[in-house]
Amino acid sequence: MFSKPLIALLGFNGLFSLYHIPLVFDFVKTDPFYHALMTVVIFIAAFFFMWWPLVHKVQSQPQITGILKLGYIMADGILMTPACALIMFSEAPIYATYSDAGAWIQALHLCVPSDMLAGLALTGPDMFHTLPLLEDQQLGAILMKIIQEIVYGSILAVVFFDWARKERAKDAVPDALIPKYE
Numbered sequence: 181m182f183s184k185p186l187i188a189l190l191g192f193n194g195l196f197s198l199y200h201i202p203l204v205f206d207f208v209k210t211d212p213f214y215h216a217l218m219t220v221v222i223f224i225a226a227f228f229f230m231w232w233p234l235v236h237k238v239q240s241q242p243q244i245t246g247i248l249k250l251g252y253i254m255a256d257g258i259l260m261t262p263a264c265a266l267i268m269f270s271e272a273p274i275y276a277t278y279s280d281a282g283a284w285i286q287a288l289h290l291c292v293p294s295d296m297l298a299g300l301a302l303t304g305p306d307m308f309h310t311l312p313l314l315e316d317q318q319l320g321a322i323l324m325k326i327i328q329e330i331v332y333g334s335i336l337a338v339v340f341f342d343w344a345r346k347e348r349a350k351d352a353v354p355d356a357l358i359p360k361y362e
Contacts, residue, residue: 185233185244185252192229193259195222200263202274209277210286230256234339246343250336257332264328267321273313 198204199218208218233244233252244252267274276283288297311319 184242185248188229188233189252189255189259192225193256193263195225195229196260197263197266200266202276206276206283209275209290210283212290215290234335246346249339250343253332253336253339257328260328261325264321264325268318268325270314270317273317275317278317279313 199208199222208214234249236243273279277287278284285297285302288302292300310316
């Protein structure tokens with residue numbers, strides 16, 4: 181199942197996009213169990229759905245090779261765009277955990293011990309923003325997309341040059357077949 185490119189593409193990118201829906205994101209960011217679960221699920225899905233079709237060497241499973249790998253990587257990058265676009269082109273802040281003081285404090289419980297949090301005089305997420313909230317959100321989406329493009333571009337380059345090297349080797353004429361002129 182994991183080695184089938186279409187299932188892998190839709191599986192990971194569907195999960196990634198679902199996670200970035202504001203209702204889901206805010207719920208996950210305010211519940212320790214679901215936050216841990218979603219983090220683990222996304223990391224496992226990234227390996228088994230996103231990268232497995234590119235790297236596995238299991239002979240009993242279908243493998244994509246050559247130019248199909250390039251297409252797979254490009255399709256993966258394209259399918260990741262909706263999650264980034266949702267955040268990038270929103271006209272208002274979409275995540276309560278970054279805009280609502282109550283939800284923000286609840287989300288802080290994921291990374292700051294309760295006793296330490298009780299001793300801090302925090303008023304809300306605005307005290308940490310150097311940009312207006314909407315611009316901060318859009319910058320986050322832009323950075324998410326740029327980093328994704330750098331990673332995918334690097335992998336594309338490796339796969340492309342590997343494919344080109346193998347194609348050249350396959351098409352090379354053996355030295356014994358080249359006539360010698362003396």
